[in-house]
Amino acid sequence: MAIIFSFPGFESIASHIASDLKITRGDMEIRHFPDGETYVRLNSPVEGQQVIIICGLDKPDQKIMGLMFFAQVARKMGAKSIGLVAPYLGYMRQDKRFHDGEAITADIFAGFLSQIVDWLVTIDPHLHRHEKLSEIYTIPAAAIHASDHIADWVKSNIARPVLIGPDAESSQWVSEAAKKAGAPFMVLSKIRRGDRDVAVSLPDVATYHDHTPVLIDDIISTAHTMIETVVHLRALSMRPPTCIGVHGIFAGDAYDRLMSAGAHRIVTSNSIPHKSNDIAIEDILATAVSAMIKNNHSHKG
Amino acid sequence: MAIIFSFPGFESIASHIASDLKITRGDMEIRHFPDGETYVRLNSPVEGQQVIIICGLDKPDQKIMGLMFFAQVARKMGAKSIGLVAPYLGYMRQDKRFHDGEAITADIFAGFLSQIVDWLVTIDPHLHRHEKLSEIYTIPAAAIHASDHIADWVKSNIARPVLIGPDAESSQWVSEAAKKAGAPFMVLSKIRRGDRDVAVSLPDVATYHDHTPVLIDDIISTAHTMIETVVHLRALSMRPPTCIGVHGIFAGDAYDRLMSAGAHRIVTSNSIPHKSNDIAIEDILATAVSAMIKNNHSHKG
Numbered sequence: 001m002a003i004i005f006s007f008p009g010f011e012s013i014a015s016h017i018a019s020d021l022k023i024t025r026g027d028m029e030i031r032h033f034p035d036g037e038t039y040v041r042l043n044s045p046v047e048g049q050q051v052i053i054i055c056g057l058d059k060p061d062q063k064i065m066g067l068m069f070f071a072q073v074a075r076k077m078g079a080k081s082i083g084l085v086a087p088y089l090g091y092m093r094q095d096k097r098f099h100d101g102e103a104i105t106a107d108i109f110a111g112f113l114s115q116i117v118d119w120l121v122t123i124d125p126h127l128h129r130h131e132k133l134s135e136i137y138t139i140p141a142a143a144i145h146a147s148d149h150i151a152d153w154v155k156s157n158i159a160r161p162v163l164i165g166p167d168a169e170s171s172q173w174v175s176e177a178a179k180k181a182g183a184p185f186m187v188l189s190k191i192r193r194g195d196r197d198v199a200v201s202l203p204d205v206a207t208y209h210d211h212t213p214v215l216i217d218d219i220i221s222t223a224h225t226m227i228e229t230v231v232h233l234r235a236l237s238m239r240p241p242t243c244i245g246v247h248g249i250f251a252g253d254a255y256d257r258l259m260s261a262g263a264h265r266i267v268t269s270n271s272i273p274h275k276s277n278d279i280a281i282e283d284i285l286a287t288a289v290s291a292m293i294k295n296n297h298s299h300k301g
Numbered sequence: 302m303a304i305i306f307s308f309p310g311f312e313s314i315a316s317h318i319a320s321d322l323k324i325t326r327g328d329m330e331i332r333h334f335p336d337g338e339t340y341v342r343l344n345s346p347v348e349g350q351q352v353i354i355i356c357g358l359d360k361p362d363q364k365i366m367g368l369m370f371f372a373q374v375a376r377k378m379g380a381k382s383i384g385l386v387a388p389y390l391g392y393m394r395q396d397k398r399f400h401d402g403e404a405i406t407a408d409i410f411a412g413f414l415s416q417i418v419d420w421l422v423t424i425d426p427h428l429h430r431h432e433k434l435s436e437i438y439t440i441p442a443a444a445i446h447a448s449d450h451i452a453d454w455v456k457s458n459i460a461r462p463v464l465i466g467p468d469a470e471s472s473q474w475v476s477e478a479a480k481k482a483g484a485p486f487m488v489l490s491k492i493r494r495g496d497r498d499v500a501v502s503l504p505d506v507a508t509y510h511d512h513t514p515v516l517i518d519d520i521i522s523t524a525h526t527m528i529e530t531v532v533h534l535r536a537l538s539m540r541p542p543t544c545i546g547v548h549g550i551f552a553g554d555a556y557d558r559l560m561s562a563g564a565h566r567i568v569t570s571n572s573i574p575h576k577s578n579d580i581a582i583e584d585i586l587a588t589a590v591s592a593m594i595k596n597n598h599s600h601k602g
Contacts, residue, residue, distance in 0.1 A: 034552035103370035251335035
């Protein structure tokens with residue numbers, strides 16, 4: 001028996017998964033007191049059940065206490081296990097000590113999450129120096145990929161696409177999506193001339209002047225990299241590019257700045273609720289959750 | 302050997318304690334990335350040392366990840382122990398399950414802090430249903446009192462004071478401070494007629510018309526209770542009251558609303574940085590920290 005709860009913003013994904021897997025949709029309340037403290041209440045019984053909570057971990061500091069409170073009260077109420085669906089997984093970027101004395105937050109955060117929940121499902125986590133989540137997570141952790149859905153979106157929406165990865169790190173997302181979309185692709189490389197002076201090198205683009213450039217990256221946060229690339233492509237007289245991010249964080253006014261820079265359109269998956277969401281990932285989340293609840297993991301703490 | 306670090310806003314308290322106890326003042330960096338994630342770096346060596354971190358836990362969700370990262374990197378760097386000085390301790394108010402399914406955040410938060418640090422010093426925590434911190438904290442935890450300092454402040458600043466506690470819960474702070482200030486006091490009682498309709502009963506005040514009323518409470522958050530009391534005292538033609546809070550949270554525009562309601566002045570301790578701070582508590586913090594480092598607690602995790 002399983003029951004799925006949702007943090008604010010993920011209600012429709014939770015309902016979709018509940019209906020796909022024929023499991024109960026749980027009701028919870030989460031809010032903040034005027035002094036900033038978090039209040040959590042579970043309104044559905046969870047005794048003996050596999051509890052699933054969907055909570056995206058963008059802006060993780062704002063949500064992590066609520067998630068800890070949720071998990072602990074669910075355990076207190078007799079939950080058999082607690083699984084976390086985090087469509088976006090935070091704290092994956094500081095995966096190394098770049099300077100003495102730095103906290104490697106990727107490791108510490110993973111250790112903490114591994115203590116409070118029993119399994120994790122996420123989409124395209126920012127794995128860079130680590131190859132797999134199991135290097136930092138001690139609980140079963142599934143990283144599923146949005147590349148099929150991105151490829152499908154490109155095929156349905158762009159007539160003659162050329163996929164472009166704005167930097168070497170993005171090549172994993174772009175090459176995969178290009179293969180699936182049957183489209184050509186290029187990966188640009190950044191040439192760092194100094195702290196703030198970054199040039200973008202571009203292979204010969206003449207071949208693709210009648211194609212629509214589709215920039216693809218895993219995360220659009222400040223959008224610095226995307227903006228730089230859009231400006232560069234426009235300078236080379238390429239068509240206004242469509243920008244795709246698996247995860248659209250859009251720090252501050254990043255969305256507007258990227259549009260102003262010359263993007264034709266910005267598209268993201270619904271891993272983080274935003275008006276740019278046009279790639280639905282409920283079905284792959286449901287499949288991954290289904291596998292987790294079949295394995296019936298229980299709490300080891 | 303001990304070294305003391307500070308979160309933003311507590312630098313001067315940290316320096317004061319360091320100089321009182323003749324210990325080293327450590328240097329750290331804490332900031333937020335544009336996506337909201339927290340970055341922490343320790344710039345002073347801590348190997349083999351008793352590490353002390355001062356971090357007030359008002360708006361706890363904004364700080365707790367940073368505190369966890371700090372503690373973990375300090376351990377990684379060989380700290381012998383990590384002690385937390387939280388002039389204000391958050392999550393003390395939900396100390397009971399008022400409704401089924403509620404997370405008792407006081408207990409869960411205490412359990413979590415007990416995991417990440419080795420001892421705790423705080424000022425006047427909001428102990429209500431729990432009598433002592435040791436009922437919820439599994440680490441050595443000292444709750445020190447600001448009542449002497451409040452009494453001193455009243456004696457030095459108010460000619461003919463009458464101390465007033467706005468509700469029964471506040472009586473512990475008021476009676477203690479009144480005794481030490483050698484001043485008369487009254488404790489008001491709330492009469493709840495409904496969810497939003499709360500009247501305040503007041504003993505005969507005629508005796509105190511030539512006194513200055515001094516309202517005292519542990520926390521001023523929304524200031525609802527204080528405002529209500531100020532309005533009531535003004536209606537009874539008492540002098541404009543001075544309002545003292547040990548901890549001034551001042552959610553939203555609470556400070557301005559309390560002044561507009563007719564407070565003569567609002568005074569708080571420097572447990573939470575605010576323009577109303579006029580009662581310095583560095584010396585009692587230093588004494589409590591001194592006792593903790595003499596006991597030389599080490600990590601049990």
